[in-house]
Amino acid sequence: MPHGLRGFIESASLVLVEELERRTMAILKIAQMGNPVLRRPADRVPVKSITSPVLQHFVDDMIATMREYSGVGLAAPQVHESLQLVVIESIENPRYPQAPAIPLTVLINPAVEPLTDEMDEDWEGCLSIPEIRGKVPRYREIRVRAHDREGKPIDFSAKNFFARVIQHESDHLQGILFLDRMQKLGTLTYLAEYHRYWAKE
Ligand code: NI
Numbered sequence: 141m142p143h144g145l146r147g148f149i150e151s152a153s154l155v156l157v158e159e160l161e162r163r164t165m166a167i168l169k170i171a172q173m174g175n176p177v178l179r180r181p182a183d184r185v186p187v188k189s190i191t192s193p194v195l196q197h198f199v200d201d202m203i204a205t206m207r208e209y210s211g212v213g214l215a216a217p218q219v220h221e222s223l224q225l226v227v228i229e230s231i232e233n234p235r236y237p238q239a240p241a242i243p244l245t246v247l248i249n250p251a252v253e254p255l256t257d258e259m260d261e262d263w264e265g266c267l268s269i270p271e272i273r274g275k276v277p278r279y280r281e282i283r284v285r286a287h288d289r290e291g292k293p294i295d296f297s298a299k300n301f302f303a304r305v306i307q308h309e310s311d312h313l314q315g316i317l318f319l320d321r322m323q324k325l326g327t328l329t330y331l332a333e334y335h336r337y338w339a340k341e
Contacts, residue, residue: 171218171268175268178315185225190291202216212230226312248288280299
């Protein structure tokens with residue numbers, strides 16, 4: 141192949157190579173419960189490095205991975221990178237058919253604080269704990285401060301399902317899994333039984 145990818149890369153300028161890399165997305169492997177990376181507090185992302193091609197490429201890979209596995213959120217430690225970075229999105233999701241829509245959201249170094257003492261219990265699952273669901277109490281409304289993928293500071297409040305997903309994902313950055321947040325393990329259920337007995341609740 142006279143004009144293969146390698147030849148192109150060797151002859152291309154650095155800018156072109158970066159552009160090419162940026163457009164080549166990969167589906168990343170998901171760390172499963174028991175992997176120590178899920179139990180470590182993640183490192184903060186230096187704000188200056190947010191716009192670097194390497195980090196932007198990684199964010200694109202996380203989004204592609206979340207969509208591939210029909211997650212509504214994904215935290216960097218779940219793909220073996222101990223960094224404070226999460227992606228969230230909810231659009232017509234077969235894993236959560238009743239889930240309200242959430243636009244694509246990238247949160248870097250998020251700080252979450254409750255805006256109310258009120259908590260709701262609802263079902264959660266996790267790509268790192270496959271085939272299991274359980275009811276988890278979460279604050280109904282929260283304030284979130286973070287950086288977006290352009291490195292800009294963002295500060296907003298979130299309610300209900302969006303607030304739940306943010307709390308679940310930011311817990312991953314502290315090494316906390318949803319099982320740790322369950323008050324009782326009585327609602328723990330396999331996915332098949334969830335669909336058979338509980339999904340229409
Ligand atoms: Ni999770």
